Amino acid sequence: MYRNILVIRTDRLGDVVLTTPALRALRKKFPEARITLLLAPLTKELVEGNPYIDQILIDDRRCTHKGWLGYIKLVNRLRQEHFDLVINYHTKKRTNLLCWFAGIPVRIGYRNDKFGFLLNKPVPDRRPAGEKHEARYCLDVLKVLGISGEALELYVATKDDNDKWAEDWLKSRQLPIEGKIVAVHPGSSCPTKQWPVERFVELIRILRSRYQTEIVLVGGADGRKAAAQIQNEVQGPLFSLVGETSVGQLTSLLKKCALLISNDSGPVHIAAALGTPVVSIFTRNQPGINPERWCPLGPKSRYVAPPVDMSLSFAQGTIDHPDFLYKMTVKDVLLAVDALYKLC
Numbered sequence: 339m340y341r342n343i344l345v346i347r348t349d350r351l352g353d354v355v356l357t358t359p360a361l362r363a364l365r366k367k368f369p370e371a372r373i374t375l376l377l378a379p380l381t382k383e384l385v386e387g388n389p390y391i392d393q394i395l396i397d398d399r400r401c402t403h404k405g406w407l408g409y410i411k412l413v414n415r416l417r418q419e420h421f422d423l424v425i426n427y428h429t430k431k432r433t434n435l436l437c438w439f440a441g442i443p444v445r446i447g448y449r450n451d452k453f454g455f456l457l458n459k460p461v462p463d464r465r466p467a468g469e470k471h472e473a474r475y476c477l478d479v480l481k482v483l484g485i486s487g488e489a490l491e492l493y494v495a496t497k498d499d500n501d502k503w504a505e506d507w508l509k510s511r512q513l514p515i516e517g518k519i520v521a522v523h524p525g526s527s528c529p530t531k532q533w534p535v536e537r538f539v540e541l542i543r544i545l546r547s548r549y550q551t552e553i554v555l556v557g558g559a560d561g562r563k564a565a566a567q568i569q570n571e572v573q574g575p576l577f578s579l580v581g582e583t584s585v586g587q588l589t590s591l592l593k594k595c596a597l598l599i600s601n602d603s604g605p606v607h608i609a610a611a612l613g614t615p616v617v618s619i620f621t622r623n624q625p626g627i628n629p630e631r632w633c634p635l636g637p638k639s640r641y642v643a644p645p646v647d648m649s650l651s652f653a654q655g656t657i658d659h660p661d662f663l664y665k666m667t668v669k670d671v672l673l674a675v676d677a678l679y680k681l682c
Contacts, residue, residue, distance in 0.1 A: 340368055340483075344416070344424040344442065346376045346433050348397045350527070351585065351604025352632070353472070354381040355492055355611050357427055360476040361390040363488040364425075367480075374419065383586035384608070387495035399432075409436075416440035427476060429454060429463075446482055468625040472632060490635055492611035500590035508594065511577055518551040521592060521609075523600035524568060525561020525580065530652045531602050533619045533666065535564050539571045540668045541599070545675075546574065551596070555580050556588055556605065597678070599671065602632060602641075610634035617642065617674045621663050622652060640674040642666050 343364065347357045354377065364373060374393040375385055382394060395415065397403055403412045409432075417440050424437045426447035434453040437445045449460035461479050465472070473490045480486075513519060522542060526532040542553050555565045555578040565580035583591065589608055592598055598609040598616040609616040616634045620643035623629065633641045644665035651658060 339371075340423040340444070341371050342419065342421050342423070343368065343371050343373045344376060344419070344421040344437075345373065345391075346424065346426040346428055346437070347381075348376060348378045348428045348433060350378075351381055351384065352607040353427070353604075354384050355494060355604070355607040356471075356473040357476050358385075358388065358390070358493040358611070359473050359488060359490050360425075360427075360480060361388065362491060362493065363477060363480055363485050364483075365390040366488075367483060367485050374421070376416075380585060383497070383500075383584060383589065384494055386497065386586075388493060390493070412436065413439045416442070425479060426457070427479070429457070446479060448479070465631070466626040468628040468631040471630065471635065473635065475631075492607065492635060494589060494608055494611035496590045496593055496612075497586055500584075500586040501593070503587050504590040504594055507579075507591070513552055513554075513577070518549065519554060519595045520545060520549075520551050521554050521556045521595045521598045521600075521605075522568075523557045523561065523598065523603060523605050524555060524564040525557040526601045526603055527560060528652075530657055530663075531621055532564070532663065533601055533621055534663055535567045536571075537664070537666075537668055537671075538564070539568055541671055542568065542572050542576070544668065544672065553577065554591070554595070556583070556591065556598075557581070557603075597675065599675070602629075606634040606639075610636045610639045613638060615639070615678050617671060617678060619666055619671060620644070621666060622650075624648060624650070624652070627652065638678065640678045642670045642674050 347354050373391045375391045376395045379396050379398050421442045423444045424442045426433050429447040431452045434456045438456040445457045446459045447457045448463035459482050465475050477488050524538045557580045559581040561580045565578050569576050592609045592614050593612045600606045602618055602620050606616050606618040615638040618634050618641040620629050623643050623646045629641045629643045
């Protein structure tokens, strides 16, 4: 029986959210165990208050744990915890070495060429085929512990201070605290996932005229250029919080929205976990980066995606033929909105 468990998920927002069903399954299997989650700094607010974990540790690669001295500091921190089991969902060289250096006796993760030989309970990595959802792949890793058949129930908590911030911000803009607010996330971590800005402009114009709804642009700093262009081209009042919120503030705001429309990105999974209706726009459809693996979960979620196209190369986020970005039309997105949630 394992008593002190470490889970590693040091990648992005959506990845962390989609790991929460596995955390729930771990807690159910080992109710008396101490469960610790190792994260990147950005994602910490997503799991604060999560009832399935006892402790959060941070791998701060840009500051505290930068370079070899910082890495050794992190190794020593983990050694002090005396973990007896680690489940490494981010099986990179850094994390596989980390588990080995920390002396964790049972090391579970995906078998790969990134020092995967350091795992003593490796799991075949079938994720590149994209035959299941990422949340299901996370649960499948736990089969080596006798855990199977668990539901895909996402969990994201909000904090009172962030909820108050969202309420105060809406009041200060004379926006309804609960009601016809549509959040639009026009940014993307990769240019190959960026639905064209002119399409967002057309979509917002139609949404405002058809449904008399207020639009709030949201997202991180990577969406500032797109947001600025949208604000320049959309006539009339348009609110933007792009690059101005913490993850916790964004989460609280999405909880109060009637709908989120977004590129394939982390916020769609946050919204889905909150029960906020969401439409996710996929510009790519190939095994491993397909909607079957990355679509938002839940009955209030929809996605639009082009047909599978294996002729395109998305290596290193490059765009050789940008025409593929235009395959999803504004009409496609509006059909998903209408099918999902009637705003009027």
